[in-house]
Amino acid sequence: MRVVIAEDNVLLAEGLNLLLGQEGHEVVATVADAAAFVAVVDRCRPDVTIVDVRLPPSFRDEGIRAALAARRTRPDLPVLVLSQYVEPAYATELLAGGAAGLGYLLKDKIGRVEEFLAALQRVAEGGTAMDPEVVTQLLARPRDSPLDGLTRREREVLVLMAEGHTNQVIAEKLFLVESSVHKHIGNIFAKLGLPSSDIGHRRVLAVLAYLNHT
Amino acid sequence: MISAPISFVFGLLALAVVVTVPAATLVALLWWAAPEGQPLMLSRIAITDWPTAIWASALHIAIAALLAVLVVPVFARWHAQLTLALLAPSATERLAARVETLAQTRAGAVDTHQAELRRIERDLHDGTQARLVAINLRLGMARRVLSTDPPAAAKLLDQARDGAEAAMDELRGMIRTIYPPILADRGLSGALQSLAAQATPPVRLVAGAIGKLPAAVEVAAYYAVSEALANAARHGAATTVMITVERVSGTLRVKVTDDGIGGADETRGSGIQGIRRRVAALDGVTTVDSPPGGPTTITVELPCE
Numbered sequence: 001m002r003v004v005i006a007e008d009n010v011l012l013a014e015g016l017n018l019l020l021g022q023e024g025h026e027v028v029a030t031v032a033d034a035a036a037f038v039a040v041v042d043r044c045r046p047d048v049t050i051v052d053v054r055l056p057p058s059f060r061d062e063g064i065r066a067a068l069a070a071r072r073t074r075p076d077l078p079v080l081v082l083s084q085y086v087e088p089a090y091a092t093e094l095l096a097g098g099a100a101g102l103g104y105l106l107k108d109k110i111g112r113v114e115e116f117l118a119a120l121q122r123v124a125e126g127g128t129a130m131d132p133e134v135v136t137q138l139l140a141r142p143r144d145s146p147l148d149g150l151t152r153r154e155r156e157v158l159v160l161m162a163e164g165h166t167n168q169v170i171a172e173k174l175f176l177v178e179s180s181v182h183k184h185i186g187n188i189f190a191k192l193g194l195p196s197s198d199i200g201h202r203r204v205l206a207v208l209a210y211l212n213h214t
Numbered sequence: 215m216i217s218a219p220i221s222f223v224f225g226l227l228a229l230a231v232v233v234t235v236p237a238a239t240l241v242a243l244l245w246w247a248a249p250e251g252q253p254l255m256l257s258r259i260a261i262t263d264w265p266t267a268i269w270a271s272a273l274h275i276a277i278a279a280l281l282a283v284l285v286v287p288v289f290a291r292w293h294a295q296l297t298l299a300l301l302a303p304s305a306t307e308r309l310a311a312r313v314e315t316l317a318q319t320r321a322g323a324v325d326t327h328q329a330e331l332r333r334i335e336r337d338l339h340d341g342t343q344a345r346l347v348a349i350n351l352r353l354g355m356a357r358r359v360l361s362t363d364p365p366a367a368a369k370l371l372d373q374a375r376d377g378a379e380a381a382m383d384e385l386r387g388m389i390r391t392i393y394p395p396i397l398a399d400r401g402l403s404g405a406l407q408s409l410a411a412q413a414t415p416p417v418r419l420v421a422g423a424i425g426k427l428p429a430a431v432e433v434a435a436y437y438a439v440s441e442a443l444a445n446a447a448r449h450g451a452a453t454t455v456m457i458t459v460e461r462v463s464g465t466l467r468v469k470v471t472d473d474g475i476g477g478a479d480e481t482r483g484s485g486i487q488g489i490r491r492r493v494a495a496l497d498g499v500t501t502v503d504s505p506p507g508g509p510t511t512i513t514v515e516l517p518c519e
Contacts (some may be wrong), residue, residue, distance in 0.1 A: 107382075
């Protein structure tokens with residue numbers, strides 16, 4: 001894959017270059033600020049982009065804004081946003097424009113190389129990769145809701161679904177057969193009163209929107 | 215001490231002026247009723263016929279009027295200034311009181327700061343530093359057995375990675391207690407929105423235009439709201455919380471009201487003392503109104519010129 005990286009931290013930028021190069025991907029550009037990112041994405045047409053939330057000049061949330069700006073001109077641009085900490089509000093903002101080809105992960109997760117590469121691949125293919133931390137934080141808010149009616153297994157499936165995994169991966173992670181994952185998902189959607197959908201990113205969006213607004 | 219006799223003299227003068235008018239009028243009207251040989255007197259003038267009665271009382275009323283218009287106000291002003299000077303705290307006294315307040319809050323701020331530094335040092339030393347040592351050790355061990363026992367090396371590498379993740383997690387937690395990242399990213403309004411969105415009882419946030427604030431003020435306000443929300447959820451059995459934020463003439467006012475059971479006890483580690491300390495360090499004021507039965511309102515006012 002052809003990758004563009006927006007990361008001002010030299011150590012991390014080097015690490016990502018090393019990792020992606022070792023995996024046979026081509027890093028076509030590494031930029032250190034938001035304006036350069038938008039310009040280079042327009043010129044290089046990468047398959048996937050990796051963007052740090054905090055970028056110069058103010059080191060606030062330029063990465064989020066750059067990602068949203070780039071996706072306004074090219075809505076199907078796959079963006080994986082990396083953050084030092086998880087902020088559900090950022091996830092909500094990123095997802096507002098659709099969950100297709102979108103990822104939001106903690107930087108810590110780069111160390112889990114296989115999972116990180118799988119998430120990058122998923123985003124590049126138009127899927128979604130939400131950090132488990134985002135989903136955990138959304139689920140942690142105690143409240144009276146149909147979520148209480150879910151079984152433990154259904155909750156596990158819900159979390160993995162919200163992270164953006166396919167039925168096949170969910171089955172592998174939970175040591176289930178795919179048909180029973182399918183059955184659990186059917187139950188979850190029925191219990192939460194959500195319209196059933198099998199398209200990955202649309203399903204993620206529905207689940208995250210549900211968690212965010214109830 | 216000096217004030218009382220001076221006030222007495224000024225008061226007598228004013229009284230004399232006021233009393234002269236009815237007294238002179240009475241004398242002028244009733245001089246004829248006085249017994250023979252003991253005529254009524256106005257000052258040194260004996261009133262024995264109508265013409266004397268009229269001109270003498272007219273003269274007295276005129277003098278009284280003149281005094282009332284010209285002299286009494288001047289005296290009254292002197293008196294007021296004198297009393298003010300004698301009774302009100304002098305500029306020096308006011309300054310002294312202010313210095314004392316500042317010295318107290320500053321000492322509190324320094325104490326809090328020192329305690330924070332000690333906590334951070336301890337967390338870094340016992341947590342992150344120790345973890346890095348353990349990671350380094352496992353990496354060294356893995357390097358040694360890499361060719362002779364690859365499965366053992368893989369296990370050690372996994373442990374090293376777990377350790378690194380735990381260290382990152384701890385650091386993130388620590389950073390959050392020093393300066394919440396969302397505050398840096400989004401300012402107070404954005405950070406409060408994030409707090410409100412994640413709070414357990416539903417929160418209504420009403421934030422006016424607060425503009426740019428000093429970082430210390432933002433942190434104090436953020437922690438006050440964060441603590442108040444935690445209290446509402448933990449002790450107050452609240453079902454809704456209302457947060458209002460406004461900036462009025464150089465003061466940031468943050469008010470958190472919950473509909474819980476009230477009766478907040480500051481002595482029972484309710485976090486209110488922490489709010490008070492942080493706010494006082496910035497010369498601000500914390501007000502807690504929590505009657506038994508509720509509602510509880512915590513108001514924080516912070517100067518932000």
